[in-house]
Amino acid sequence: MAAAVDEPLLDVEDLRVSFDTIDGPVQAVRGVTFQVGRGRSLGIVGESGSGKSVSTQAILGLLSGAHVSGAARFEGRDLLQMKDSELRKVRGAGIAVVFQDPLTSLHPLHRVGWQIVEVIRAHTDMNKKAARARAVELLDWVGIPSPRERADHYPYQFSGGMRQRVMIAMALALNPRILIADEPTTALDVTVQAQILALIKRIQREFDTALVMITHDLGVITEVTEDVMVMYAGQPVEYASNRTLHYEPHHPYTAGLIECLPRGTSATVSLKPIPGTPPSLLNVPAGCAFHPRCSFAMDLCRTQAPPLRKVAGGAGHQSACWLPTDLVGVGQEASDRRAAAARTPMPVDDGGAER
């Protein structure tokens, strides 16, 4: 309990998750490490299937039938080692989650007020009346008009954006230290997306809640989070500050993501995929998982998985790519430099690379 002052709020270390399927084990997450400090924000970006949702759900023990290993320390205690009864106290209270599709994520047969009251009463001994008043207050705060009446409505009586506001109200009910938002805007209309993002930014500002924002839309990350982790095929390939990521990415995958972002537009345009598709997690290629799609792949990339190394972009900038560590940037010029480097055989400058 006595967490050191400098200790991160959430400290995830070498998280691995696999599922047994008829076709064999699916290695959905293969060694994810990240930290989130108090009141800080982290974006997790990657294509569909890269393990973003699985990573965060594994931390909270929400995956049934998954093999999970590693550590996930929240305020100093490892969530992965907790008994179910202890973990339940963290869920919804210490760490709250907003899921992608608010229509399917709210219980269709219960009034929204009831659903908010339920989470409050699961974690406090507030009486029904007080909890109800709090629920109305929360609905009001997230911007639902006439919240007193709306609390008695069912999810189907709300629009998509309003439903997501309800989800957010429910997540905020106990002032969580961390809010995990798993693609909170993906299922929404473009104009509504911006409103929900604005709401999430307001939460951070007003409550000092730490935020983990999962998205496959880099534009969303640009607007909301300070730090970014890029994932590919179940592994983190690059960590950077938001700014570094956009102007000085190191990993060719990240650079590819940035380059197909239309410049100047905001939150709304989802990225066009890099040619090819992510590998099957039943059978991840040897070496760097990205090498079959990488235009700069070298022989080394096909045989040896690159470790995360410190790269040139700034404090905390790390990348898992064999290209020289100072080779950062986007655009044609950076691409030319990468291509040139890839043609030049180079010494492996990392001692801990062999695995």
Next chain:
Amino acid sequence: MGDIVRFLARRLIFSIVVLWFVATIVFFMYFVAPNDVARTLAGRQASAATVAAIRHNLGLDRPLLVQYWSFLGRAAHGNLGFSYLNSRSVLSLVGQRAGVTVSLVVGGAVIWLVIGVGAGMLGATRPRSVIDRATTGIALLFYSMPTFLLGEFLLLVLFFRLHLIGVDWFPGAGYVPLATDPLQWALHLVLPWLTIALITAATYARLTRSSMLDVMGEDYIRTARAKGISRPRILFRHVLRSAITPVVTQFGIDVGTMLGGVVVTENVFGLPGMGQLIVSSITRQDLPTIIGLVLLASAFVIVANIIVDIVYVFLDPRVRLN
């Protein structure tokens, strides 16, 4: 509220059409059937003149359509006809026996709901576990077992074997009205209740299990878990709440159907209910009674369906009555 009135009006009209259809079919089957009530009543030795007189008295010599029309008129007033063989109205015959069947069905329904839904929940919470496989296996066993076999088996074990060792807890046959002696009423019904309940519960166990497993995969159940709600509460207030809908449908249909008569069970246990009346009127070719019972059974099923539709509105706020 206006919704419900309009819905009921519409369903009532539809129900009358269905009942009219059923009535017409059974009425004409009655006339096509190679059976002459007048001759049966008159006896083997009667002269042709006597038979003709009886036929005239019963109105059976009128043109077919005239008879059809007066039959419909009577049915529309709730008169299910007259059983010449019993010299009583079908309605009074039914009234005599309805209590037995209602007792049997209501008691059985309570037991099969508890066993069936309980077993289904048990299986759904631990899919593919030993408990799950065991309940599924037992459910399948009872599901595929003929009613008379289970009835006779229960009689053998719980009545006859116990009787041999001097224990007479459960009577082997007969019926005591609830008003006469509640304890005897229940004791006489235990074995019949178990018979219909065990066989019917199997359907409910499988239905509850699969419906709950479907719901458990829903996003909103993940949300409930992410909220830190306790397992039992998730199971009852979230999963079962959604999963119960198909169970309610099945329940309405089953109860509605059985109220028309539980043929095999009533006969195995010598219960003088509607099911026994069905069998005796068929063996005696008591056609007015058969027609009356068919109409009544159809009405029960129709009413049960209407009730299920209304219950749906309370179970699911998204459902509109129309």
